Amino acid sequence: MPSALDGIRVIDMSRVFAAPVGAQILGDLGADVIKVERPGVGDDGRGYGTAWIKGKDGIETRQSSFFTVSNRNKRSITVNHAKPEGQDIIRALAADADVLIENFKVGDLKRYxxxxxxxKAINPRLIYCSVTGFGQTGPMASLPGYDGLFQATGGMMAVTGIPDGKPGAGPLKAGPSLVDFVTGHNTALAIIAALLHRHATGEGQYIDIALLDTSVAMVSHIMQDYLISGFPPPRLGNGGNGGGPADLIEASDGIVYITAGTDEHYRRLTVLMDQPELFTDPRFDSNFKRGRTGQAELIGIINAWSRQLSVAELLAKLDEVGIPAAKYNELPEVWEEPQVVHRGLRATTPHPHAEAGSVDLIASPLAQMSASPATIRMPPPLLGEHTDKVLGALPGYDDARIAELRAAGII
Structure with missing residues (x-):
């Protein structure tokens, strides 16, 4: 099946997570992504995380969880771009590339x-994307940036965590590196838009992507509440943003998340609980009261009812009356969910250098496109695994020249 980005070549000079995610999305959609890494060291992300793929035959894969989740469908080459010979290699690659992605500090690559x-002087059709913490201009442009900083700066932590007045109250960082992850998606989206623009005009362009911009945009409707009203909405813990009751509730053998935020959903819930009087109870007779002022009290009443039922019984009853609900899962349980299994979200991929012979990856959310789905064609690469093949396709880089560059520490 043809891929959407067949024939597109991407030079990925990025490291760690946000920008590599963007390059990986392009690779999933069929682009030829050449990952440029430092000789002997590689992407800093190879050392991040707490788990690494075990290699076979004594091979050390240096593929951490951070690296593995953001670098499939790429070919790795090693180039020291601080040396003139390394710069020549990058220029040779860029001469017929479609896209270059980098996330060095502002101005770093200009020195070389x-x-x-x-x-652009070499290749006017080149789409060049820089991903930084704070963008290319402004008083903070030169500062480094990581996900947690932007969850704090952009407002996400202000609206995440236990509500004030409750034990453990205070701002809370989201578990995954969400700003990095969404920035990666914004990177890919901008590049695809630039490719469409080039298709129409023949022009390449420069793209400035900032984690700060993404972090503010991610606060989304909650930030919009503030812009409209002038009042910052409070942290709601596990409460729903659209009203209530929406929260975790307890079953006899587990936890369920329920969303009954409309009047009709709430009415059905009160009938299901055999407490229809709660629908007109002045403590809970508006969405605002159920989701804010009376939220804790109402969830306590619901819990007294739900604890009498198992998770399976509770979900069946809620589903029967059309109230949205879902079982809370620990990470191992996610992969046992029937719908997760049906959607093929655990994508076991052959890996020639892994001890197990394969690696379990997380399938792309774009894998269900009917004509040009995202696919996994290659596992994350070993450091410099494809250097000889990629350089050997460039003019002037025969085996002797490649050996000379390797001996000099250029590749």
């Missing part, structure tokens, strides 16, 4: 003649 203006 590898900035957008320099490479």
């Amino acid at each position: 003649g590898l900035d957008y203006e320099s490479l």
Whole structure:
């Protein structure tokens, strides 16, 4: 089946997580992504996380969880771009590339003649995307940035965590690196838009992506509440943003999340609980009261009812009357969910260098496109695994020249 980005070549000079995720999305959609790493060291992300793929035959894969989740469908080459010979390699690659992605500090690559203006002179059709913490201009542009900083700065932590007045109250960081992850998706989206623009006009362009911009946009409707009203909405813990009751409730053998935020859903819930009087109870007779002022009291009443039922019984009863609900899962349980299994979200992929012969990856959410789905064609690469093949396809880089560059520490 043809891929959406067949024939598109991407030079990925990025590291760690946000920008590599963007490059991986392009790879999932069929682009030829060449990952450029430092000789002997590689992407810093290879050392992040708490788990690594075990290699076979004494091979150390240096593929951490961070690296593995953001670098499939890429070919890895090693190039020291601080050396003139390394810069020549990048220029040779950029000459017929479609996209270059980098996330160095502002101005870093300009020192080596590898900035957008320099490479545009070689290839005017090049789409050049820089991903940084704070963007290319402004008083903080030179500062480094990581996910947690932007969850704090952009407002996510202000609206995440236990509500004030309750034990453990205070702002809370989301578990996954969500700002990085969504920034990666914004990176891919901007590049695909630039490719469409180039298709129409023949022009390449420069793209400035910032984690800060993404972090503010991610607060979404809650930030919009503030912009409209002038009042910051409170943290709601596990409460729903659209009203209530929406929260975790307890069953006899587990936990369920329920969303009954409309008047009709709430009415059905009161009937199901055999407490229809709660529908007109002045403590809970509006969405605002159920979701804010009376939220804790109402959830306590619901829990007294729900604890008498198992998770399976509770979900069956809620489903029967059309009230949205879902079982709370620990991570191992996620992969046992029938719908997760049906959707093929655990994507076991052959891995020639892994001890197990394969690696379990998380399938792309874009895998269900009917004509050009995202696919996994290659596992994450070993450091420099494809250097000889990629360089060997460039003019002037025969076996002797490649050996010379390797001996000099250029590759």
